Amino acid sequence: MTPILDMNGITVTIGGRNLIEDVSLTCMAGTLTGVVGANGAGKSTLMAVAAGTLKPRRGSVAIDGRPLGQWRLAALADKRAVLIQSDALAFPFAVHEVVQLGMDGRGRGLTERRRLAILERALSVADAIHLAARLYPTLSGGERQRVRLARILAQLEAGRTVHDRQLLILDEPLAGLDLKHQVAAMAAARAFADEGHAVLAVVHDLWAAGHYSDCVLALQNGRAAEFGSPETVLAPERVRTLFDLPPGTAVEAYLTAARDAAGRRPPQAGSERNPAD
Ligand SMILES: Nc1ncnc2c1ncn2[C@@H]1O[C@H](COP(=O)(O)OP(=O)(O)OP(=O)(O)O)[C@@H](O)[C@H]1O
Structure with missing residues (x-):
């Protein structure tokens, strides 16, 4: 089965320093892959490469078997969406316009009525219907994050x-979200994966990473330190090492979250190969 995302031997070098070194990752249909690691480990850099906004010095990226460079931008925008960490765009529009702009030019044969239904559904999933008429720049940080989620x-x-x-x-979908909206955002990502698509998500919250992911990539100093099931990657000793925590720091809850979730996952979910090998 062709992976939806296939990254092979990715190395990103800026100013003579390798921000990412020889990282490979495969995301299969039906899976959610969590990416964890300390600040500066290279997570956002890897997301930018996957999104096609940053060219690696070495390595290849393919989406659905086709090299990223061979995708036309419009086709790519129908195929994949990216939630970036910071709000680079000022979006001086009303919320409903911000979300509508996200689907502007997307899709084929959509009637105005269908587009409105999509808009409403996206706003609803992000719990942002009541914000629809508000001006985006006047929203709180968490509210903006929800609108960006609705947009994609x-x-x-x-x-x-x-x-x-x-x-x-x-890239950090939970940033700024309260608990209710964190759960809603991860549930939406999980549901999207369960429909046969693929999700690649940088998740700082290890409980959420363990609970919602099929497999977890742990980055350390730009390298793939671990890749595997949440139960493996989030084992207490590995978490302590990955984040340079003092021995004995209580991190067992992350493993419990991963184990609890594992029992509810379909057995076929997961990646086909281990890029840390
Ligand atoms: N344009 C750049 N020029 C030089 N160094 C950069 C550049 N962008 C990122 N870096 C460095 O590359 C490393 C990886 O950055 P990246 O943003 O990928 O980390 P991250 O794992 O997403 O971190 P965080 O958890 O803090 O968001 C960091 O040390 C960062 O300072």
Whole structure:
């Protein structure tokens, strides 16, 4: 089965320093891959490479078997969506316009009525319907994050009329969200994966990484330190090492979350190969 995302031997060098070194990763349909690691480990850099916004010095990226460079931008926007960490765009628009702009030009044969239904559904999943008429710049940080989430959900739903087997790239989707909205955001990502798409998500919250991921990539100093099931990667000793925690620091709850979730996952979920090998 062709992976939805296949990254092979990725090395990113800036200013003579390797921010990412020889990292490989495969995301299969139906899976959510969590990416964890300390500040500066290279997680956002890897997401930028997966998204196609940063060219690696070495290595290849393919989406659904086609090298990233061979995708036309419009086709790529129907195929994958990216939630970036910072709000680079000022979006001086009303919330409903921000979300609508996300699906502008996306999809094929969508009536205005269908587009409105997509807009409403995306706003609803992100619990942002009541914000629809508000000006985006006046929102709180967490509210903006929810609107950005609605925007990419709308983009993907519209794009689904062109491409199936889509890819959702999330760089810290939980940033700024309260607990209710963290749960909703991860549940939406999980549901998207369960529909046969793939999710690649940088998740700082190890409980969420363990609970919602099928497999976890742990980055350390730009390298793939671990890759495997959440139960393996989030084992207490490994977590202590990965984050340079003092011996005995209580981290067992992350493993419990991973184990609890594992019992509810379909057995076929997961990646085909271990890039840390
Ligand atoms: N444009 C750049 N020029 C030089 N160094 C950079 C650049 N972008 C990132 N870096 C460095 O590369 C390393 C990896 O950065 P990256 O943003 O990928 O880390 P991260 O794992 O996402 O961290 P965080 O958890 O803090 O978001 C960091 O040391 C960062 O300072």
